[in-house]
Amino acid sequence: MQYLIRRLLWAIPTLFAISVLNFGLIHLAPGGPTAVYGTSPNVSPKELEAIETRLGLRDPLPVQYIKWLRGMVVGDWGISYKYMIPASQVVLQRSWNTLQLMVVTLIISLLVSVPFGVLSATSKHKSVQYASSVVSMLGISIPTFWLGIMILLAFSVSLRIIPSGGMGSIGKEFNLMDWLHHIIAPAIVLATLRIAGWSRYVRSSMLDVMGQDFVRTARGKGLADSTVLYRHQLKNALIPLITLIGLEAGLLLGGAMITEVVFSWPGVGRLMEESLKGRDYPVLMGAFMMMAVMVVIGNMLADMGYAAVDPRVRLEAGPQGT
């Protein structure tokens, strides 16, 4: 419990620092919503001033920051310059799309990496180990966006079995098959990197556990190989994976950006890219903050999950133990 509270408290300065950084960064930016009017003969300086005052752009920076921060906390993120609706609505709706992508990605990653890791740890064949290390090396070395483009090239342009992007067919009601059809390619691309990392991880933690006393004891008392494997080894080997899943969940919510851009998946990452291009600052700041908050929450969940299954962690002091 004490660990939990300490962990929660640690998130506050982190988020604060990120919010200051976020705000500071965006105010380095050139242009802005009224820059286009600056040179326009149809807008008088007076009107410009009125617009800027209404949007709060004439306040001193610290005042703007406090206002913005208060707004962020209570859910008033400003009005999107582009969509003319609250930025929070835009960001939340896009985050929901990213969440779907994240869940499907995590499911695929787990379903593939665990058996793969176990296989390469338990196999006696040198070739299996060799193959698994080459495959995981490929997974971490191929640029994600290029893998996405290659999948589009093979399955969309040449074979025409997947759509070239988006979340659903235009003008159609939502249906599950259509959704799966659209989500599968970006999810596989995102899963590739996790699979490469996680199967290595599962493999090495299986090997670790294999040499430990309780496994020897289990074998010694005559349990079947499969029982030892699943009940004793795998269960313990997967504990560290909980941390990874938490970390990845956060990163995926924030970092699926390039894949979202490649596949035109309307998630929060692509929203950020669009709003940066379109200089839609309220949305940009909201999206950026959303991503950072997700990473922080993911890290926290990972730590807590770890503490829940492994009591030793709770005894460790301080946040730096993470």
Place this chain on the structure above:
Amino acid sequence: MAQRDLAGTLNPGAGATGVADVVMPPPVKRGADFWRRFRYNRLAVIGLFIMVAVTFMALAAPILAPHDPDEVSYNILQPPSAEHLLGTDDSGRDVLSRLIYASRVSLAVGVTVSLATVLLGTAIGALAGAYGGMTDTWLSGLINVMLSIPTIPLAMVLGAFLSKDVIFIVGILFIVSWTATARIIRAEFITLRERDYVLAARAIGASQARLILKHMLPNSMPLIIVSVTLGVASAILAESALSYLGYGIQPPTPSWGNMLQNAQTYLRQAPLLAIWPGALIALTVIGINFVGDGLRDALDPRLKYQR
């Protein structure tokens, strides 16, 4: 004791026992020993070959490239021909020449970012790990905050608002990537801090600076060398991603990442345009990663299954 410290310094991979230190072969032989262990790893040798080839391509670019990489023409999106071995891009530039010149940018950015990253990462990680206490709390706090910020989006925003000069791109990638090394080195120093030889040196009154520079740093050299190597790979990947999104290296300067920027638009007409740059990135990064893995195994067998 001095004998032992000396041996420990010269020989980071040695066992913890005094005996092993005394009977270790002289440094020259150790190089040969390292090479023998490195060569044993076939993938690492393949990786080294790839690295040498790509480096050669970058250095000899003006000799190797058949055309001026920036020369535009009306022959856009040509398929491969005798004149243009890999065809032309959407501005009629020779793809092969651009690929060759792009290796310069990608490698230079990768190496610079990685060296800078490891320098700062090691300094911060070493301070946090060696001193502990409040120093560690603050530095770790800084690292944790940096790690919570989504890398590519931050780099994008910086790239969009600041200058897009190559030197700025290097700076941006440096800012977003030093934390990884810092974390690894910090963890290493925390372990080293409790090692017998460090405790012994502390007991005879060595200063903190001496402990760090003479005892802990040399012993983490294998890890640092591996970090530099793997850092080059991840910097190349990050640069290509940033350039693909349009916030990295700016055309007409070719980089493998920005060559892919328009390729997706012409996927139907000129699929090869999308294949080559990515394949080269993948090949280079795989080569570097293999070498990194090989170095880790050869420099310090204890690190074998850590990553």
